[in-house]
Amino acid sequence: MKRKVLLLTPALLMTLACERHTDPEVMAPASYSFERNGANTVFYDGQSERLAMGGEFGSALKDDSKSAIDLAELYANQDANGNDVDPFANPVLNASTKSLRSKTAGSYLYFSSNASESAQIKADFDGWIQAQANDVFTNFSTVAAIGTAGQIADGSSVRYVNSLGLEYDQAIIKGLIGAVMTDQMLNNYLDPGVLDAGANIVDNDNGVLYTDKNYTTMEHKWDEGYGYLFGGALDGANPLSSLGSDDSFLNKYFGKVSSDSDFSSIAQDTYDALKLGRAAIVAGNYTVRDEQADLVRDLVSKVIGIRSVYYLEAGATALDGGDMGGAFHDLSEGFGFIYSLQFTHNPNTNAPYFSRNEVNDMLDDLMNASGNGFWDVSTTDLRTISTDIASRFDFTVNEVTN
Amino acid sequence: MTNKPCLFACFSVKRRSISGCFGVLLFGVLLVTSSCETNQNDLDNWDRSAMLSHWSNEIIVPAWNQFANTSLEAVHAADTFALRLDSTHFEILRSKYKTAYGSWQKISLFEIGPGEQLNIRLRCNTYPTDTTIVKGSSETFMSNNPPNLLLPSTFTQQGFPALDYLLFAKGSIKKQLEYYSIHPEVVGYIQMLFSNIALLGNEVYTDWTSGYKTIFVQADGSSATASVNKMANDFIFHYEKELRAGKVGIPAGIFSVNTLPQNVESIYHPEFSNELFQVSFNAHVNFFNGYSFDGLSQGPSFSEYLDHLAATEDTIPLSDAVNQQFDETQTALNTISESFKATVENDVFALLALYDELQRNTIRIKTEVMQVLNVKIDYVDADGD
Numbered sequence: 191m192k193r194k195v196l197l198l199t200p201a202l203l204m205t206l207a208c209e210r211h212t213d214p215e216v217m218a219p220a221s222y223s224f225e226r227n228g229a230n231t232v233f234y235d236g237q238s239e240r241l242a243m244g245g246e247f248g249s250a251l252k253d254d255s256k257s258a259i260d261l262a263e264l265y266a267n268q269d270a271n272g273n274d275v276d277p278f279a280n281p282v283l284n285a286s287t288k289s290l291r292s293k294t295a296g297s298y299l300y301f302s303s304n305a306s307e308s309a310q311i312k313a314d315f316d317g318w319i320q321a322q323a324n325d326v327f328t329n330f331s332t333v334a335a336i337g338t339a340g341q342i343a344d345g346s347s348v349r350y351v352n353s354l355g356l357e358y359d360q361a362i363i364k365g366l367i368g369a370v371m372t373d374q375m376l377n378n379y380l381d382p383g384v385l386d387a388g389a390n391i392v393d394n395d396n397g398v399l400y401t402d403k404n405y406t407t408m409e410h411k412w413d414e415g416y417g418y419l420f421g422g423a424l425d426g427a428n429p430l431s432s433l434g435s436d437d438s439f440l441n442k443y444f445g446k447v448s449s450d451s452d453f454s455s456i457a458q459d460t461y462d463a464l465k466l467g468r469a470a471i472v473a474g475n476y477t478v479r480d481e482q483a484d485l486v487r488d489l490v491s492k493v494i495g496i497r498s499v500y501y502l503e504a505g506a507t508a509l510d511g512g513d514m515g516g517a518f519h520d521l522s523e524g525f526g527f528i529y530s531l532q533f534t535h536n537p538n539t540n541a542p543y544f545s546r547n548e549v550n551d552m553l554d555d556l557m558n559a560s561g562n563g564f565w566d567v568s569t570t571d572l573r574t575i576s577t578d579i580a581s582r583f584d585f586t587v588n589e590v591t592n
Numbered sequence: 593m594t595n596k597p598c599l600f601a602c603f604s605v606k607r608r609s610i611s612g613c614f615g616v617l618l619f620g621v622l623l624v625t626s627s628c629e630t631n632q633n634d635l636d637n638w639d640r641s642a643m644l645s646h647w648s649n650e651i652i653v654p655a656w657n658q659f660a661n662t663s664l665e666a667v668h669a670a671d672t673f674a675l676r677l678d679s680t681h682f683e684i685l686r687s688k689y690k691t692a693y694g695s696w697q698k699i700s701l702f703e704i705g706p707g708e709q710l711n712i713r714l715r716c717n718t719y720p721t722d723t724t725i726v727k728g729s730s731e732t733f734m735s736n737n738p739p740n741l742l743l744p745s746t747f748t749q750q751g752f753p754a755l756d757y758l759l760f761a762k763g764s765i766k767k768q769l770e771y772y773s774i775h776p777e778v779v780g781y782i783q784m785l786f787s788n789i790a791l792l793g794n795e796v797y798t799d800w801t802s803g804y805k806t807i808f809v810q811a812d813g814s815s816a817t818a819s820v821n822k823m824a825n826d827f828i829f830h831y832e833k834e835l836r837a838g839k840v841g842i843p844a845g846i847f848s849v850n851t852l853p854q855n856v857e858s859i860y861h862p863e864f865s866n867e868l869f870q871v872s873f874n875a876h877v878n879f880f881n882g883y884s885f886d887g888l889s890q891g892p893s894f895s896e897y898l899d900h901l902a903a904t905e906d907t908i909p910l911s912d913a914v915n916q917q918f919d920e921t922q923t924a925l926n927t928i929s930e931s932f933k934a935t936v937e938n939d940v941f942a943l944l945a946l947y948d949e950l951q952r953n954t955i956r957i958k959t960e961v962m963q964v965l966n967v968k969i970d971y972v973d974a975d976g977d
Contacts (some may be wrong), residue, residue, distance in 0.1 A: 280676045331740065331743060331745075332743075333740075333742050333743060333744075341743050341744045341745055342744060343711050343714050343744035343747065344713065345714075346718055346747065346748075348744040348747075349744075504972045507969075507970055507971065507972055508970070508971065508972070510816040510970050510972055511816075511822070511825060511970030512708055512815060512822070513970075515744075515973065516971070
């Protein structure tokens with residue numbers, strides 16, 4: 191249904207354009223491939239680099255030979271005093287001046303005038319990273335118990351949890367999906383405040399290129415947004431064939447959500463919207479561009495919401511079945527996705543689906559801090575949070591779990 | 593709490609088929625008038641408590657008792673071998689190992705309660721074992737400084753699969769004995785592994801007889817944590833994950849690009865894998881049909897419960913459909929003449945055919961049977977991260 195509407199759009203626009211002589215026509219290309227004078231104009235190397243940094247960082251979070259400083263340097267790609275460091279195995283990443291930390295809670299729309307909240311969010315990640323090394327790595331050869339960090343079996347997998355049952359590495363990686371990928375994509379690169387900054391519109395209308403590059407600044411901003419979802423794909427122009435296996439962040443979970451028949455078109459719809467939006471920039475049609483941006487904002491946010499509900503329900507089911515290790519792992523992933531909800535973007539309100547305060551309240555309930563964390567969290571509480579999350583989106587808990 | 597749930601339960605069964613409709617409707621009327629008013633716990637008039645008593649007294653506890661005994665006999669055999677280090681006592685040890693591993697297959701399905709608390713299935717039967725670690729740990733084993741086998745990260749260096757490696761990997765008895773003479777520490781490690789298995793088995797058996805059995809039988813309701821619901825979940829989980837996937841699907845390459853012969857159970861003594869599968873398969877069939885552990889009697893079971901609910905599939909009782917599929921599975925198993933390892937390597941389609949038969953009942957039990965029993969599946973497939 192939705193795709194039909196998209197296909198109709200160019201025709202509609204054409205009619206409008208003919209009558210009003212304003213909005214130029216936009217045709218969606220077959221793939222996310224754009225050229226100027228026969229040369230490619232699409233670049234998002236910075237995003238691909240950060241995704242790769244996230245890959246190495248994620249592995250290190252499970253490696254107890256790493257120190258808190260090692261982990262912090264992988265996150266910030268510099269030391270505590272801001273000096274350059276070489277924490278990565280991949281020399282390209284060491285040579286890069288980019289980092290995950292500098293883009294954490296760093297979007298124009300949400301954080302450019304909210305430095306204090308941005309600092310609190312960075313401090314959350316810094317704290318989890320420290321605790322992973324200082325509380326969990328030190329107990330790597332201890333059996334986890336109520337109040338004791340250590341190992342717990344999840345089927346044949348081994349999970350390493352803190353004294354409340356939380357896997358920090360899950361909280362961190364899933365939290366970064368919101369704090370870096372989603373926030374940068376939805377609230378920075380797809381935001382008119384960034385796309386239209388400075389002389390971007392005039393330059394884009396007149397084909398004025400970024401110094402020494404083959405793209406206009408506006409084109410490039412949009413591509414950078416694209417890169418946070420598809421920047422790990424080998425064939426970036428046609429990334430859906432490898433969907434789910436191109437990173438451990440948004441791409442991975444778009445893959446998982448798309449494999450649910452209730453949401454099977456979500457990746458295609460997002461890709462199509464990004465493609466059409468980019469074509470709209472080339473055509474200079476900013477109405478179509480912003481419509482597509484809103485579509486992407488809604489769909490990406492929905493993926494975060496769906497996975498939050500998925501892991502809460504899976505955790506509750508596992509707890510009912512007495513599978514503590516499995517439950518802790520699900521709830522730890524759920525923790526990260528719920529944390530990520532504060533970076534979602536509801537196009538109707540231009541604000542996140544859940545505020546930071548609301549997220550923190552849900553996380554307090556999830557962590558059952560007055561009790562013993564996941565060890566005795568109530569499954570009723572988990573299901574209440576899950577229902578609350580679904581009710582704010584346009585999907586149901588049942589669609590996620592069936 | 594009386595009439596309404598009864599009707600609801602009946603209608604939910606009625607949905608299954610038109611032919612069962614009248615019987616069920618009639619049955620529903622009966623329920624409303626008789627049982628529901630007298631028995632508030634029981635939505636469908638099935639005596640869950642009697643079934644749980646039968647299960648625990650006649651099947652589960654005897655199975656754990658046998659496992660506790662056979663694993664203790666293996667400990668004695670290992671201790672004797674450690675003193676003699678000769679071929680006679682090595683053969684006895686191998687034989688006692690096989691007996692204990694066989695009786696393991698009969699209780700693996702009954703991890704519910706005490707076994708679960710101890711992670712006994714992961715500790716006794718995680719395969720493939722990590723041979724690098726087992727080799728390293730066993731050759732440097734010091735009895736005064738043993739590894740902490742409670743740690744989940746050590747599950748791949750203990751239990752029967754580690755013993756399979758340590759007792760069979762060198763091949764002939766002569767070569768095994770030569771190996772032990774060069775690395776005498778390995779024998780100490782073998783003793784420790786057997787001793788751990790026996791301790792776990794004894795602890796679970798003792799827990800069942802000293803209190804858990806009462807808890808198990810008394811949890812005769814129909815909530816997610818009630819014994820029938822948990823046992824139904826454990827049954828299908830074990831059938832799906834251990835029997836279908838672990839013993840057959842994974843080595844046959846169902847879940848991977850290549851076949852994985854090295855992932856067969858009992859890989860260092862491959863001709864034993866078929867027997868282990870058979871024993872485990874029988875344990876499922878017998879439990880489903882309520883056969884006592886000694887095979888001499890039959891009592892209330894999932895099969896009877898389905899009949900009681902008049903559940904059908906097409907035109908036949910659902911219990912018969914399940915049992916017919918068990919027969920098909922046995923037929924597919926019978927066509928496999930070589931070890932599972934050799935079958936993976938030489939004739940993987942025979943193993944794939946067995947997998948397909950197992951899969952048919954997995955789907956039937958997981959959907960139809962669970963729906964009729966009104967049991968919600970309490971596990972989700974891990975999403976692989």
